[in-house]
Amino acid sequence: MTSNPPEFPQMSRQSPAHGWPQNPKSKIDGFGIQPPLDDITREFQPQLRKFAVEVMRPIGQRLDRLPADQIIAEGSEFWTFHKRYQELGVELSMLAQMEPEARANLFCVLLEELGYGDGGLAISVAAGMLPTYVSMLFGNQFLMERFPETELGCWGITEPDHGSDSIDPQGMVRHPGAKYGRPNTVARFYKDKIIxxxxxxxxxxNGTCAKHCILYCAADFGDGPSVEGGCVLVIPLDLPGISRGKPLEKLGQRGDPQGEIFFNDVEVSLDYVLAGPEDYLRAVYCIHSEANALMGAIWTGAARSAYHLAHAYAHERKQGGVPIFNHQLVAYKLFHMFRSVEAASSLTRRVVHYNMTSDVPALQAAMCAKTLGTQTAFEVSSEALGIFGGNGLTHEYPMEKIMRDSRASLIEDGTNDVLAIKGGYYLMDPDLL
Structure with missing residues (x-):
């Protein structure tokens, strides 16, 4: 016995889904799931990706194999990279003239794409612009003009005896009863100068090669050095009494040349003070908010790079007679890598947008961006290396380098553990206690 097939309602031709294929599938492009961008950012992003892949990545890989002192030597590709970056035409003055929403978009896209190319070189760029950028945020025209962004800068805050606690002058995460201890760098103030x-x-x-430095340190007005009432200076690094240590040999981010800076009775004009004791906590809060946000964007870009490399490799590499993407576990891993990257990107952009449009930026939000972006980069690059299998361990492929670079990101600009504790205290509402 047969029956007539049931009649189903026809989809309206006005329905948005009417034009979909019968078996729908959306193909996401290389920039991921992102909201609509303004015209400037949308046009600039492909140029940045091209620069990241064709310039940054190969230069970063070659620098990674050099001894640290050769990375900053005259004629090194480190300098070639910075020159090529300047040619892109990204200027802080241009960013300052944009509306906050558009500036937030461009800021995130710029740093994500730089991180996509090479994490260490991206950090070098970001640290290099901090003296000028923070001077701009504090409205100091003299320091902005004296130290243009076309010259490489650095941020001097970490000390031999003071790492993550340098960004915690209030002692929020300090063990009960503990004190900061003796500071390693002190600015002694006189009537007409600083020593x-x-x-x-x-x-x-960039400490081994920068032209100038935004320096956070203890201040001494004659009654002993104080960290809580410290000071911020922006100074040239060619002054008498300044010397540098050897470039640091390290596990990852070798394209970011790091090293000590020594001060021996260095005389500085009062004109170079960006923030005195009354503004020191504001200055720490400001640069910490900015640095944590840029870290989130850079390492989200590195995570996306690792995901894309693994995604492409999973289509090429065959095991069991088929591309490994056909194996369930590989598809499962790639899905979670994709999910993590998109979550980190979305959070970072949300945080930067919030902070650039708020009267006071939320440091705890910037800490979220930094911890999520860096943790995602390390976890995704580790999973990506696993998808490459033994090949991922070799210098022939970029995976082991991205993983090494990402591991360092969990420590820099405040270890993620310390940031989580301090960020937790910033969430505390005194009115509810």
Whole structure:
């Protein structure tokens, strides 16, 4: 016995789904799931990706194989890279003139794409612009003009005896009863000058080769050095009494030349003060908010790079007679890598948008971007290396380098563990206690 097939309602031709294929599938492009961008950012992003893949990545891989002192030597491709970056025409003055929403978009896209190319070189660029950028945020025209972004800068805050606690002058995460201890760098103030003595640690990005430095240190007005009431200076690094340590040999981010800076009775004009004791906590909060946000964007870009490399390899590599993408576990892993990258990108852009449109940026939000972006980069690059199998361990493929670079990101600009504790305290509402 047969029956007539059931009649189903016809989809309206006005329905958005009417034009879909019968078996729908959306193909996501190389820039991932991102909201609509303004015209400038949308046009600039493909140029940045091309620069990241064709310029940054190969230069970064070659620098990674060099001894640290050769990376910054005259004629090194490190300098070639920075020259090529300047030719892109990304200027802080241009960013400053944009509306906050558009500036947030371009800021994130720029740093994500630089991280996509090479994490260490991206950090070198970001650290290099901090002296000018923070001077701009504080409205100091003299320092902005004295230290243009076309010259490589650095940020000197970490010290031999003070790592992540350098960004916690309030002592929020300090053990009960503990004190900061003796600072390693002190600015002694006189009526018409400052005398600097001490050193910054080997972790100063661009410290071995920068032209100038935004220096965070203890201040002494005659009654002993104070960290809580410290100071911020932006100074040239060719002053008498300044010397540098050897470039640091390290596991990852070798394209970011790090090293010590020493100060021996260095005389500085008061004109170079960006923030005195009354503004020191503001200055720490400001640069920390900016640095954590840019870290989130850079390492999200590195995570996306690792995911894309693994995604392409899974289509090419065959095991069991088929591309390994056909194996369930590989598809499963790639899905979670994709999910993680998109989550980190979405959070970072949301944080930067919020902070650039708020009266006071949320440092705890910037800490979220930094911890999620860096953790995602390390986890995704580790999974990507696994998809490459034994090939991932070799220098022939970029996976082991991305994983090494990403591991370092969990420590720099405040270890993620310390940031989580301090960020947790920033979430505390005193009115509810």
């Amino acid at each position: 600097l003595n001490g050193q910054k640690s080997a972790w100063v990005s």
